Amino acid sequence: MSITSQGPGPVDVTLTVNGRSVDVHVEPRRTLLSVLREELGLTGAKEGCGEGNCGACTVLLDGHAVYACMTLAVECDGGEIRTVEGLADGEELHPVQGAFLEHDGYQCGFCTPGQIMAAVALLERCPSPTEDEVRQGMAGNLCRCGAYPNITASVIAAADRMRQKDA
């Protein structure tokens, strides 16, 4: 009996991560999350469940929020990935990051990178959300500490900031 897994060997995958092109050579079973964390050292996205229930691994793939634990790296070949590490402009925080900081939109912070990426995706498609729309848009991200009221406040505040910035 062969005890190592069967299947094709490692394959080449090219990703653009936070604006930089990277080539990785990984087995097809590898998730985007494991490549980000283990190959690229981007540990902002977290594995909270590994099966698409909690949202702690949320990143943007071609502008859409995806669960990186439910996305195979090979599916992303040629794709553009944005993670929490790529949001700030030098020392200047992204408005969503700034709003989470100011409105205390977290407690332990473990789900925060995923919450922030989900909020960025939400505000890109819906720049002036109502509170209900924020709740709908953030419903795929669990916060076990229960910082939800402040998460809602953070996303609303971030929307204001981004509109002012654009104006």
Place this chain on the structure above:
Amino acid sequence: MPEIRKTEVEFEGRVEERETIVESEGVLPWGDDARLTEVGRPVPRVAGKARVTGQALYTVDVDFPGQLVARVLRSPHPHARVTAVDAPSLEALPGVHLIWHRDQPPPVSTFKGRELFPAEVAYEGAEVALVVARDERGAEDALRAIEVSYEPLPFVTGLESALSKGAQEALCGTGGNVINPEGRTYLRGNLERGWERAAVSVDLSFETPNASHSPLEPHAVVARWEGEQLTVWESTQGVFSVRQDVAEALGIAQDRVRVVCDFVGGGFGAKQRAGRHTLLAALASRETGRPVGLRLRRREEQVAGGYRPASMQRVRVGAAEDGTLVCIEHDAWEHMGAHGHRGYAVTGPTESLYACPNVRTSVRGVRANSDRGRAFRAPGYVEGTFALESSMDVLAAKVGMDPLELRLKNCAAEDPVSGEPYTSKGLKEAYEIGARLVGWRDRRGIPPPRGPWRRGWGMASQVWGGGGGPPANAVAKILPDGGVEVLVGVQDIGTGTRTVLSQIAADELGVGLDAVRVVVGNTEAAPYGPTSAGSQTLASAGPAVRAAVRACLGQVIGMAAQMLGKDGRGEEAFDARDGEIFLREDPEVRIPFREVAERMDGYTVVGNGSRGPNPQGRRINTFGAHFVEVNVNVETGQVRAVKVVAVHDVGRVINPLTAANQVHGGIIQGVGLSLMEGRVVDDQTGLQLTANLEGYKVPTIMDTPQIDVSFLNRPDAEANSVGAKGLGEPPIIPTPAALANAVSDAIGARVTHLPLTPREVLGYLQRESERPS
């Protein structure tokens, strides 16, 4: 000179007298005239930037060059005997460094008196083997390559079946599932006399579920040996407890173990000590000579990571016609798992909330085939308050009183258990403020909702400790550039400990918040501090930080006096404010704090501080009240928590922003326990059907009610020198009780079993409709 003193310290509902070494804190409590600029301000968290940029380092992010991945093979049976383990040789598994199991055990084979790989596995998820591989894939493949033969044994899952006559033993040879048949009991007054005086009585039974902590960061560890020195990165609430456990298990001195935890992805009580995974990683690292990381996967966390024990409770209350309580009896049984202990303080609220002369309680721990029941945010008190405060509502209806008036009538003026006065108690004010904010007294005037929805209102009270106490120590250093480093052996588990301790240090020194850095979660950097649990962190460590910083300030003032040519003047002649040291009588004689530090030319000022004793003959408690509005759909059974008004008395509020967030979190976890959380176990297989975050329902943002938070914010100068009490646990305590009371109000039937899922609610509605009127 430190002296040995006795002091009473409360932890999770149990008061113990400790002999402890105390020093004078050297600081007096802040008075009304204290000039506090950072304390009391809603300051954003000091480590917030790390959190929002993804830079915050959690244990699962720790990754050293050459680090190996450990995984645990776990029992798929609730109860079985391991008859054979067939593991391939390491040569057959490329990239696999080590496999341990029963027949091939690690050099240390027990942890806290139990085998690491026992022949009898007594819960789904019990450890059967350990593999250590080059990477995640190698470890996964190795797990699959191990074949284990089991002889399934009879099992018992629920409390009721574990307690039934002739029940299967959860653990072979224990002679019964009740861990402490004699119970943890309490008695005051005379029950017989109490019942003689009772004109009205209530007798109700309650059940609450096994509720998984479900921290988003599961239990995790990275162990690394450097020669004889072991460093353990552990996702924990208490680095010192982990150090003690690891050193004892390995049989080595504590100074050879360093425990580090920078950020913790949630704990809620589940991460108070080292676990079996911790010891396995430490042993595997020593064996392989490489760093070894072991993190539980979600499923493992949900079956082996701990849970709030389910409870069965019976409450009997007797009262005079006017609602005056004359006696309460409260018996509780807790589902502690296969290897659990004798249970938590479920009856604590019954003993201490109301002025009732005759009270008898008992708590018994019960074994069943699950992992170990653990402390989960206000262990026992949440469940006990649900039972007691539900019973109070039924009593209110029987004596024809409003629930709030009944509680006001029976409010205890002094601690009913010890007979001692409180350092402070704002419960009556909390009731009044909450009632006003929610519109309690006008609630019946609001038109009912339309369609199948019914509105209900409920309230409940909260009592808890939170006074903290010694031992807790801190070291402060003034660095050559005027920066201040404060080292404290506690943890910031998301409560904002770093931030509030920074605020305290900044005000004591009269410097800005950005000049202060608080280091937590490192046994090597900091002196001993308590585990961040039991709402004790701030009230224990806060005064220690003040004292340590004050000790530094005394030295800085001494230097400043010399630099200012005022050598003869004592410390009290000077004050520190806005980053300057100045002479009180002539504020023009001043020198910037930073300049003093710079001119000391590398000399580091170090100050030690420790928490003084608790006041003698006084009880330190936190209090609060929640008022809840719910809507219940009588066709579907769905419950919507619409609004929660929370008023808490926790002494001084150091940071209103993070404090309100704590209350939000407690309430939302309380909503979870009330409406949706609970492990579901298949009686036929004994396996958990909810062992992930889809099956196990934790609240989402959509389940969040409108939450209105108030604090009395009255500094408690008798409690400790910062006037603050704990807030971690209080806000979850009254929520399930208040919600259950509101649901009962909405549907006109008393609910007694949590969680109030639609199915459960429909059951109450149906039984109510079938009741002969």
